[in-house]
Amino acid sequence: MKKNLLLTLGTLVSIAISMPVFSKTNIKVGHGAADTYHMHKAWVKFKEIVEKESNQEITVDIFPNGQVGGDRELTEAVQSGIVDMTSPVVEVMSGWDNAFTVPGLPYIFPNREGALKALYGEFGNKLLEKAQNFGLEGLGWMENGIRNITSNVNCPITKPGDLKGVKIRTMQVDAHMDAFKAMGAKPTPMSFNEVYSALQQGVIDAEENPLGHIYSSHFYEVQKCVTLSGHVYSTHMVLANPDFYNGLSETNRALVNSALKRAIDYQQEVIAKEEQEQINAIRAAGVTVTELTPEQSAVFEKVVAPVREKYTEAVDPELIKALESVKN
Structure with a gap:
């Protein structure tokens, strides 16, 4: 662990040192997703807009694929100012405030x-x-995706009982692990970059991720079935270093905000186009893809309802009230 931490810090420092000194504004963005993923494509769109509309007065450098570290390391790098912007899954922030657990329930x-x-x-x-309480500026939301289950055992998975005893990789998120325990599975948290080899070697039986990750990281190549369970809507929280963000001129800050909004809208267009293509490609690879009926989904939802209630009861009631007002 200490060695890995030193390596990560070394990477961060080397990037900071090796970046050229600009008289103009340079924005360093880091994220952990593959460069084929729709979230990365949104950041590329952000870069294109900012550079074009600022006439290259602002440049953007993007470090994808976890080059600078995982979501937690990137968030801390933004806090310290080594990286200017990032977009971790929101649950990473739950280590500072359990309110950030709620969107991923x-x-x-x-x-x-x-x-x-x-x-x-x-x-x-x-x-x-709330991000401001932790030395971060929260700017918006990029989609991670709707999480689905893939497996090599008990296929197809159409009910919670099919997951009994299944070793399934989850994120290091207590609510997610509790949910899969409620289904009878054996949740096994591990780094995203380790998932493919763990599936290939049989260290784990299953994993759960949005279609974009299942496809772009080729998890379907080492899995027999995909269940479109849709059990979690997973989102990335766009964060910026406050000194960087507030240090922008009013004009440049407005451009960053506008470019981010347009990049997020673009991401939704990409997702809408890609999802059906990804399902078709996964099926063409010989993988069984199962879409749950409303009745089957209701069974999954009922089983994990106590988990959802446990975590919502532990946060500010006003936050839950704001959430419920949208549903009504």
Whole structure:
């Protein structure tokens, strides 16, 4: 662990030192996703808009694929100013405040549309404001995706009982692990970069991720079935270093905000186009893809309801009130 930490710090320092000194504004963005993933494509769109509309007065350098570290390391790098912006899965922030657990609770949102409405309303704004308590500026939300289950055993998975005893990789998120325990599975948290080899070698039987990750990271190549369980809407929280963000001129800050909004809208266009193509490609590879019926989904939701209630009861009631107002 100490060695890995030193390596990560060394990477951060080397990037900071090796970056050229600009008389103009340079924005360093880091994230952990593959450069084929729709979230990376959103950052590329952000870069294109900012550089074009500033006439190259602002340049953007993007470090994808976890080059600078995982979500936690990147968040800390933004806090310290080594990186200017990042977009971790929001659950990473739960280490500072358990309110950030709420968006990633199982079946907390009815669907993607409901999730976006909540995140870009009072509920999401309250969470973005909380980031300021931890030396971060919350600027918006990029989609990670709707999480689904893949497996090599008990295929197809159509009910919670099919997961009994299944070793499934999850993120290091207590709520996610509790949910899969409630289904009878054996949740096994591990780094995202280790998942493919762990599936290939049989260290784990299954994993759960959005379609974009399942496809772009080729998990389907070492899995027999995919269940479109849609158990969690997973979102990235866009964060900036406050000194960097507040140090921008009013014009440049407005451009960053505008470019980010347009990049996020673009991401939704990419997702809409890619998802069906990804399902078709996964099926063409010989993998069984199962879409749950509303009745089957209701069984999963019922099993994990106590987990959802446990975590929502532990946070500010006003936050939950803001969330519920969107559903009504």
